Amino acid sequence: MQINYGKREVSCKLVYYGPGMSGKTTNLEVVHQRVPEKSKGDLTSIATEGDRTLFFDFLPIDLGQVRGMTTKFQLYTVPGQIYYASTRKLVLQGADGVIFVADSQAEKIKENIESLTDLQQNLDEYGLKLEEMPFVIQWNKRDLPNALPIEELEKQINTFRAPTVPAVAATGEGVLATLKLAASLVLDRLNTKEPGAATKKAAAPAEKPAEAPPAEKKEAVVAKINADQISRSYFTQYCQVQYRLGARTEEVDDFKKFSMDEKKRLLESLINHGLLLQDAKKRSIVVSKEELEVQLKEFARRFKTKEEMDAHLAHRKLSLDNLRNEATKNVIIGKIIQKVIPNLNEKFRITETEVKEYYFTNSAKYGGKSFDAVKAEVIAGIKNQRKRELLDEMFKALRRESSITIFEENL
Amino acid sequence: MKDEKLKDRRLVYYKDDFDQIEKLLDEYVKLSNARCVFLIDKEGHLVTQRGISQTFNAATLSALVAGAFAATKEMARLLGETEFSVMFHQGRKDNIHLSLVGDRAINATVFDEKTTVGMVNLYSKELTAKLAKIFEIAAKKITSEPAFETGYGDSVKDRLDDMFKE
Known part of the structure; x- marks a missing residue:
């Protein structure tokens, strides 16, 4: 996160993580469609020929002035495939919050767990712990016939009891709810932890x-x-x-x-x-x-x-x-x-x-x-x-x- | 401990440091004869830009520059270096010169045939040394900048709700 008093600007970074083909880029595309023209930048995607994310996708959103501070969110996705491990790590650098896009299909359960473990390892290298970060899980592809029941997914994947949102990113369902939830978790941190802001919630x-x-x-x-x-x-x-x-x-x-x-x-x-x-x-x-x-x-x-x-x-x-x-x-x-x-x-x-x-x-x-x-x-x-x-x-x-x-x- | 770590990860630029930074960048653009310069956090947030740069999408450029730098860090590691402090991309008309500032920012200079990579390199070395010093001092001092207003976070949430009315 960058707080720039010179420009009176706050810039936060949210990263969409998850296994390959789970719908991270689709999430970003939906957000890009729904954001009013004046508030969004270009959706940048560095994709290989097969249309899979190679480096990262990037979408800046500008909320304009909020209480005197220009407020921006920068959304990144990481490439899902296993062999892009180092790219994933570098995109995670400086993330203020993570959205894990999980594939609900029964046969993908192993990939989800692998990706989540990979996420923890990468955060660990930056000295961070997932359970201490603003973190949201999206159960994507709820519309597919082979989607596991949510209780089952919760049991197998969500060992942190992170907040979750069911979604069908392809139709846009649940996409904005996920983003809003993740953003508000990041903002809650800002409310309570900013050195200059009111910090005595408990005492007062x-x-x-x-x-x-x-x-x-x-x-x-x-x-x-x-x-x-x-x-x-x-x-x-x-x-x-x-x-x-x-x-x-x-x-x-x-x-x-x-x-x-x-x-x-x-x-x-x-x-x-x-x-x-x-x-x-x-x-x-x-x-x-x-x-x-x-x-x-x-x-x-x-x-x-x-x-x-x-x-x-x-x-x-x-x-x-x-x-x-x-x-x-x-x-x-x-x-x-x-x-x-x-x-x-x-x-x-x-x-x-x-x-x-x-x-x-x-x-x-x-x-x-x-x-x-x-x-x-x-x-x-x-x-x-x-x-x-x-x-x-x-x-x-x-x-x-x-x-x-x-x-x-x-x- | 947890909070300390969080605070460390927050890159704060105070008004007086920021003014100093912009002044240095202005001088640098003039001296090096470059088109424009972007100061970018290693995390991909733009700090500021100076010079003539209307045609660029600064936010995306910042994200890509930070990404490119991080990627070359892997390259450096393979060679047994910790990181490369300077990168240069040559185009037909425009070129971009990237150099590391201390351990937290990158200075990206866009220039054309009005100057040379040597000149840019020379002046950017001076610039990065000066900027690194400002960062170093800034990291140590306490200033009395106005804090976030109460309810800032809630106001942002309202704004998001407005924007994404379903």
Whole structure:
């Protein structure tokens, strides 16, 4: 699988496997006929004179933009005949899912089993296990009089209890169902295992309702920052995560609704975030694993045990990735400020008079406590204020250099 | 362990690396005077293409190039090599030059009589070295790219359902 954030593209590879003449190429031909013209590429087949697949058949399908990512599936078949073993192996390389097209006829049972063993061996050489992969079996040629009953096939071939689909590929029956099933198994992996996506399914059972409201067919854009666009669903997700990060209560709502003003405020902060990332890229600022760890440890220090922290995150319906994103942002802010603002340390040098002045102007806040008692607090307060001012200054500078468009109607 | 393995098999290109890659490819096309260049994963997925290439079906070309490379690997093995790092196919008008980039990608250059295989070979060597370095660094760093949106997988399933309404 290739995930290309540069082109915003995901490309998955599905391989049709099975003994010779079981109908793998026929499967691909049916898919090719049924896919709308604009979504399909050419069906490429490298066949010998006898019309049998020599190298592989190949069919690319383009699903177009899905939630901001152009999504493609590439379908391959392997040659079935025994003597093309090495070709089969190379086609399997990088497969995200395998569809085994089995021939239901009684006399083919041995060939099916041989092919399945061959598949396992080849996967093994790549360090993969069939039972751990998205894997679907298609019982093909159900219409033939000598087809074995499905229970019999299940018993003899499907020792993994893989999901199966009965089919008559020649008439197209079951072909699309097989493909859809295999594709959804691959996609389920993407839902749960993608490093950046929500990974805390088990810890946060109420995650589902927190998703963005049903997206329109065409992704609405809420803002543009230079060349980058912020989609509405991304914005919605950002709002939810920010709300959960900053929530003062232990439990959080499944889906928090925001007023227009709140949305505008959140969008401004997301734009700042976007500007930061763009600027960091320009300055080739990279956040290292170690720097990130320091930030995360800082967060973890607020809790006595790891369990306590996990429980806190679960209550807030936050994942570690949410934290990681926040931490990355903080590290980047730190680095940019150091680059943009010269003699940074000087700005944080605070004199005794300043501290006193601040104490007296904000005396109400300190509730009559003596100066010495709250001195440390006062200094922290001044530092925070300076930091806010510096951030403001920095974002103003970034905004001056950027073109930002907001589409309020899409909020 | 299982998840780690899965992640390893996922080829991820981050935006900033990708921009750098495209810049290098643009320079390369200019220097070598080739028609176009395709950067292809060993698994057959196209990473990107630069230069003038409207007439090619890039997805199929990528699948075939990756297949051809894997097939010659078998050939190499018979000769006692681990793999061949460069391949060249000569046509009447157009030629294609393939070279391995690190251990994960292939650079396929299409060129005609405006340049020579020697020039392409020379510049592609430089290019592959630079690209290999980017990949190496990319493999080590963490960036803050936006993740997949929640429900991405389900949306793709809906799209498939739409496409294959029976």
